[in-house]
Amino acid sequence: xxxxxxxxxxxxxxxxxxxxxxxxxxxxxxxxxxxxxxxxxxxxxxxxxxxxxxxxxxxxxxxxxxxxxxxxxxxxxxxxxxxxxxxxxxxxxxxxxxxxxxxxxxxxxxxxxxxxxxxxxxxxxxxxxxxxxxxxxxxxxxxxxxxxxxxxxxxxxxxxxxxxxxxxxxxxxxxxxxxxxxxxxxxxxxxxxxxxxxxxxxxxxxxxxxxxxxxxxxxxxxxxxxxxxxxxxxxxxxxxxxxxxxxxxxxxxxxxxxxxxxxxxxxxxxxxxxxxxxxxxxxxxxxxxxxxxxxxxxxxxxxxxxxxxxxxxxxxxxxxx
Amino acid sequence: xxxxxxxxxxxxxxxxxxxxxxxxxxxxxxxxxxxxxxxxxxxxxxxxxxxxxxxxxxxxxxxxxxxxxxxxxxxxxxxxxxxxxxxxxxxxxxxxxxxxxxxxxxxxxxxxxxxxxxxxxxxxxxxxxxxxxxxxxxxxxxxxxxxxxxxxxxxxxxxxxxxxxxxxxxxxxxxxxxxxxxxxxxxxxxxxxxxxxxxxxxxxxxxxxxxxxxxxxxxxxxxxxxxxxxxxxxxxxxxxxxxxxxxxxxxxxxxxxxxxxxxxxxxxxxxxxxxxxxxxxxxxxxxxxxxxxxxxxxxxxxxxxxxxxxxxxxxxxxxxxxxxxxxxxxxxxxxxxxxxxxxxxxxxxxxxxxxxxxxxxxxxxxxxxxxxxxxxxxxxxxxxxxxxxxxxxxxxxxxxxxxxxxxxxxxxxxxxxxxxxxxxxxxxxxxxxxxxxxxxxxxxxxxxxxxxxxxxxxxxxxxxxxxxxxxxxxxxxxxxxxxxxxxxxxxxxxxxxxxxxxxxxxx
Numbered sequence: 001x002x003x004x005x006x007x008x009x010x011x012x013x014x015x016x017x018x019x020x021x022x023x024x025x026x027x028x029x030x031x032x033x034x035x036x037x038x039x040x041x042x043x044x045x046x047x048x049x050x051x052x053x054x055x056x057x058x059x060x061x062x063x064x065x066x067x068x069x070x071x072x073x074x075x076x077x078x079x080x081x082x083x084x085x086x087x088x089x090x091x092x093x094x095x096x097x098x099x100x101x102x103x104x105x106x107x108x109x110x111x112x113x114x115x116x117x118x119x120x121x122x123x124x125x126x127x128x129x130x131x132x133x134x135x136x137x138x139x140x141x142x143x144x145x146x147x148x149x150x151x152x153x154x155x156x157x158x159x160x161x162x163x164x165x166x167x168x169x170x171x172x173x174x175x176x177x178x179x180x181x182x183x184x185x186x187x188x189x190x191x192x193x194x195x196x197x198x199x200x201x202x203x204x205x206x207x208x209x210x211x212x213x214x215x216x217x218x219x220x221x222x223x224x225x226x227x228x229x230x231x232x233x234x235x236x237x238x239x240x241x242x243x244x245x246x247x248x249x250x251x252x253x254x255x256x257x258x259x260x261x262x263x264x265x266x267x268x269x270x271x272x273x274x275x276x277x278x279x280x281x282x283x284x285x286x287x288x289x290x291x292x293x294x295x296x297x298x299x300x301x302x303x304x305x306x307x308x309x310x311x312x313x314x315x316x317x318x319x320x321x
Numbered sequence: 322x323x324x325x326x327x328x329x330x331x332x333x334x335x336x337x338x339x340x341x342x343x344x345x346x347x348x349x350x351x352x353x354x355x356x357x358x359x360x361x362x363x364x365x366x367x368x369x370x371x372x373x374x375x376x377x378x379x380x381x382x383x384x385x386x387x388x389x390x391x392x393x394x395x396x397x398x399x400x401x402x403x404x405x406x407x408x409x410x411x412x413x414x415x416x417x418x419x420x421x422x423x424x425x426x427x428x429x430x431x432x433x434x435x436x437x438x439x440x441x442x443x444x445x446x447x448x449x450x451x452x453x454x455x456x457x458x459x460x461x462x463x464x465x466x467x468x469x470x471x472x473x474x475x476x477x478x479x480x481x482x483x484x485x486x487x488x489x490x491x492x493x494x495x496x497x498x499x500x501x502x503x504x505x506x507x508x509x510x511x512x513x514x515x516x517x518x519x520x521x522x523x524x525x526x527x528x529x530x531x532x533x534x535x536x537x538x539x540x541x542x543x544x545x546x547x548x549x550x551x552x553x554x555x556x557x558x559x560x561x562x563x564x565x566x567x568x569x570x571x572x573x574x575x576x577x578x579x580x581x582x583x584x585x586x587x588x589x590x591x592x593x594x595x596x597x598x599x600x601x602x603x604x605x606x607x608x609x610x611x612x613x614x615x616x617x618x619x620x621x622x623x624x625x626x627x628x629x630x631x632x633x634x635x636x637x638x639x640x641x642x643x644x645x646x647x648x649x650x651x652x653x654x655x656x657x658x659x660x661x662x663x664x665x666x667x668x669x670x671x672x673x674x675x676x677x678x679x680x681x682x683x684x685x686x687x688x689x690x691x692x693x694x695x696x697x698x699x700x701x702x703x704x705x706x707x708x709x710x711x712x713x714x715x716x717x718x719x720x721x722x723x724x725x726x727x728x729x730x731x732x733x734x735x736x737x738x739x740x741x742x743x744x745x746x747x748x749x750x751x752x753x754x755x756x757x758x759x760x761x762x763x764x765x766x767x768x769x770x771x772x773x774x775x776x777x778x779x780x781x782x783x784x785x786x787x788x789x790x791x792x793x794x795x796x797x798x799x800x801x802x803x804x805x806x807x808x809x810x811x812x813x814x815x816x817x818x819x820x821x822x823x824x825x826x827x828x
Contacts, residue, residue: 038367039658044665068527068734069520070505076520101510103523154783160510182782183508185595185775188657192594192650198464199783211649211671286667319510 025085025263029060033081033089035074038065041207042251045118045289046090052277056270061088070094070159072104079110083256085263088114093163093249096303096310101161102321108303111254112264115271116294116302118284120205121225121248122167123235125191128219130200139222139241142201146177154180154199156190161319163249164190166310167224168203169317170247171238181317194218205249206232207288224248231288250292250306252299268296323679327450330683334379335691343380344688347387348695352703354388355395358533359729361408362392363654370662378666379684385662386638386685386692389655393598393635394438394696401430401627402710403722405537409528410598410634412764413606415536416482417619417626424622428708432568433624434631435700437580441632442693444584445591445639449646450686454675456640457647460592465780466791468595470800472773475600475765477804478607480811482761484620485822487815489758497766500526507775508782521738528767530730530739534746535753535760537726541719542751548715563708566701568624576628579609583632590633591640597653598634599768603761605633611810617818639689646670646682 032050036042043065050061066074071094078089091111098104124139136142146153155172157164160183172179179201184190187204194202194209195217202209202218206229212218213232222238223229224247238245253271255264274280275293284291294302314320334340347369354365365388373381396411401418414434421430448456463471476494483490503514504525515522568576583605590601609629610619619626641652642659649671651657663670674682710718730743750760777788784790791797 038364039370039654039661041661043367044370044661064735066735068736068739069523072520072523073734073736103505103510103512104520151785160506160508180782180785182779183775184779185507188650189595192461192644192648193464195648195650196461196464211669211673214669215649215672217672283665287661287664 025266026057026059028086029062030057030085031087032061032063033074033078033087034063034065035067035071035078035090035092035094036065037067041287041289042090042092044287045251045284048280048283049117049271049274052280053270053274055277056273070103072098072106076104076106078254079106079256081256083258083260085255085259085267088253088255088267090117090251091254092251096307097161097166097314097319100311100314100320108254108300108307110257112257112259113296113299113303114253114255114264114267115275115296116250116252116292116299117271117275118289119225119248119250119292120207120288120290121223121229121246122164122203123206123209123220123224124171124201124203124222124238125194125206125209125213125218125220126201127194127197127199128217129197131219131221136221138236139238139243142221143175143177146175146179150178151180153177153201154182156182156184156193156199156202156204158187158190158204159183159185161314164202164204166313166317166319167247170309170313171203171224171243171245173313173316174243174245191218205288206235210288225290229288230285250302252294264296326679327683330680331687331690334383334684334687337379339377340380340383340688341691341695343376344383344387344691345695345698347384348391348692348699349387351388351391351393352395352398352696352699355392355411356398356407356707357729358399358405358407358537358726359529359732361529362389362396362410363658364733365392366655367658370658370665373662378663378668378681379688381662381666382659382685383688383691385659386688387695389638389659390438390442390635390689390692390696391699393442393638394435394631394700396634397434397438397627397631398431398707401434402427402707403537404540405722405726406532408598409532409764409768410602410637411630412532412536412599412761413482413602413630413634414627416606416630416761417621417623420620420622421624421627422711426622427711428563428704429568429572429624430622430627431700431704431707432566433572433576433627435566435697435704436568436573437576437583437628437631438635438700439693439697440580441584441587441635442638442696443690444581444632445588445636445642446686446689446693447639448585448588448636449639449642449689450683453643453647456589456592456643460594460644460650460652461648462796463593465776465783466794467796467800468593469773469776469780469791470797470804471590471593471596472769472776474800474804474807475604475769476773477807477811478603479762479765480808480815481607481610481619482603482759482765483815484757484759485815485819486757487812489756490762493753493758493760493762494766497763498770501767501770501774507771508778519738521734521736521742525771526767527734527739527742529733530743531746531767532764533726533730534743535750535763537722538743538747539750539754539760541723541726542747543754544715544719563705566704572624576624578612579605579625579629580632582609582612583629584636587633587636588640588643591637591652592643594644594650594652595772597641598637599764601633601637601640602630603765603768605629607807607811611807611814616814617821635693642685642689646674646685647672649674
């Protein structure tokens with residue numbers, strides 16, 4: 001009898017503790033790892049998101065920028081953190097390139113994907129004076145020009161094997177054109193070179209082209225999303241122009257493998273609500289970041305397809321080891 | 322130029338107590354952040370941006386610009402007093418600032434640095450107000466080939482900062498250029514010369530930990546050696562009496578030329594996207610030395626050297642704002658973060674800002690002037706306190722510097738391997754010091770090497786392998802000629818200075 005009571009007591013206690021563990025989560029502040037530097041786009045989105053999520057969570061989320069190695073160090077730290085739910089991290093597009101490029105072994109399968117937060121489509125943006133001189137008005141005329149002048153047109157991007165480099169590569173492979181890819185130190189530097197007429201085109205995000213676009217120094221020929229950009233409804237998508245290319249960068253949240261399922265669900269809900277917070281929505285609209293929430297299951301599916309696409313394009317570009 | 326609007330914007334900013342308070346707080350914080358090795362103005366601004374979300378635009382811009390300007394000056398305090406540039410931009414200030422401290426002229430050096438920073442900053446802010454659209458167009462003309470030649474011109478300064486022996490300067494420079502090639506090739510993504518598991522080196526040698534190692538930690542090692550050999554650890558009767566917080570009239574006259582030149586050089590280099598305070602300080606130092614009547618005194622503790630470096634790195638802050646506001650393109654790492662602060666407030670910097678939001682543009686100009694003014698006041702108030710740093714007993718000072726340095730090396734990437742790297746560079750710096758190999762050329766090459774390499778390769782890609790064709794581009798040619806002149810002239814000056822030293826009879 002005593003034994004039975006003891007067992008019963010133990011079971012209740014254990015169950016109670018387990019129950020409490022997820023019910024009480026979070027008991028302390030949460031650490032949020034950012035693989036990119038303070039002040040950059042990823043950092044800005046993440047900090048704004050955390051401000052909104054804190055309202056839901058009732059605890060502080062401390063953003064830590066663990067940078068270096070082209071994001072590899074931060075991405076690795078997230079996967080290797082203690083799976084207790086108190087370390088969450090933002091994963092970004094670059095995660096898909098480490099393994100194909102041979103710089104790292106980590107892939108999306110080393111995490112539990114929590115949710116997709118945002119996607120930003122690539123664009124094809126050209127120098128206005130150059131486009132006018134060569135009568136280029138849309139993607140078709142651009143492709144035509146490139147076919148007539150093989151190997152002459154330069155498309156700028158933000159870094160080798162970066163999302164925009166691969167985006168340009170995808171476009172060139174799909175349309176069968178021969179162009180030069182030149183990497184700059186970030187998208188802004190590429191756009192500067194474009195505005196100065198040092199290169200003919202860039203394949204970076206529309207947000208990075210925005211000020212030159214407003215000033216009329218550059219024109220955007222096409223947007224690689226399934227819908228036109230909200231702030232620039234005059235810019236057509238690639239799909240509208242008959243090129244089935246939807247491509248861009250993405251940012252999402254992930255936790256280390258083996259994190260408790262209840263905690264994953266709790267975080268998933270918290271951040272879903274955060275993405276709907278009016279303050280966050282306003283921030284994202286101002287910065288021209290597109291909110292694209294997907295839950296854990298949808299995000300995993302998205303990552304699997306995206307990884308395969310990136311791998312194939314990198315192989316075509318000769319970036320794969 | 323809309324004078325009425327300009328005046329009313331200036332008036333409203335300079336009389337708004339909220340803006341003044343925020344800018345002053347920013348400047349005070351910036352000076353402290355700048356003085357601590359490893360904490361840079363960039364970092365200070367990045368960390369404050371989220372706090373500024375809730376504020377109105379102009380007070381928040383004032384706060385951020387205050388940190389920016391304060392940080393630029395703050396870096397010189399530790400450069401002068403402790404032989405440790407608090408920020409990369411203050412690396413050139415060490416060259417003459419530290420020898421001045423060794424001569425017992427620390428208060429004078431600090432006053433000169435502060436005055437030069439202020440004047441440089443004002444020149445930058447005024448240039449920004451009146452010449453912005455003009456300079457912005459010039460900055461756009463800088464493509465890959467121009468950037469490459471600008472870097473080469475910057476590298477020609479090496480001889481000027483080499484000290485007595487050109488050979489030893491070149492040893493340091495080549496050491497720097499070789500380690501620049503470590504890490505990921507920025508054109509093809511190929512990983513060069515590092516073990517594949519050394520992820521922290523993928524983006525090249527991390528600059529801040531290297532800087533901290535070469536200067537701060539190496540200096541600690543050298544001082545320890547001195548103490549071990551029986552040198553006194555307490556500073557004893559060092560002259561730290563501060564008679565005046567501003568430089569004397571005689572000093573102002575002495576440095577006037579360097580300050581004005583530095584301010585303009587800083588503004589112009591700052592306006593070129595991708596080139597910042599560190600490069601402009603070195604270039605200004607080199608130019609000041611070559612045009613000085615007594616170049617042999619540079620490197621031995623002349624206020625002119627301090628003034629040249631400090632006016633340029635502060636002029637840079639005004640310069641960097643030019644492409645930010647008029648093109649929407651950040652001129653350096655701080656303005657790259659500022660652009661985010663504008664966007665968060667629903668304003669996109671760029672050419673359209675001059676058309677639609679001219680009042681905000683003028684308010685930003687005014688905020689920058691205010692930030693420089695606040696920096697001057699903070700400096701004047703603080704100078705007596707800063708100087709006391711060198712009176713601290715080395716038994717307390719050295720471990721403190723070591724701890725701050727190691728923490729600083731960690732903070733920049735939050736990576737423990739960077740701390741190890743800083744120590745390795747500390748040992749390298751110590752050994753170089755021992756053999757009188759100058760350290761500044763290593764820094765200069767670490768800054769300019771990657772800039773030269775990636776821009777050259779970029780140009781070669783665009784020009785289908787025809788690198789020679791860059792000599793059909795006027796700006797490229799101008800910088801090439803400047804580089805050659807600077808190189809030949811500084812070798813000549815070095816020879817002359819060494820000769821003068823061999824025949825001391827003339828005194």
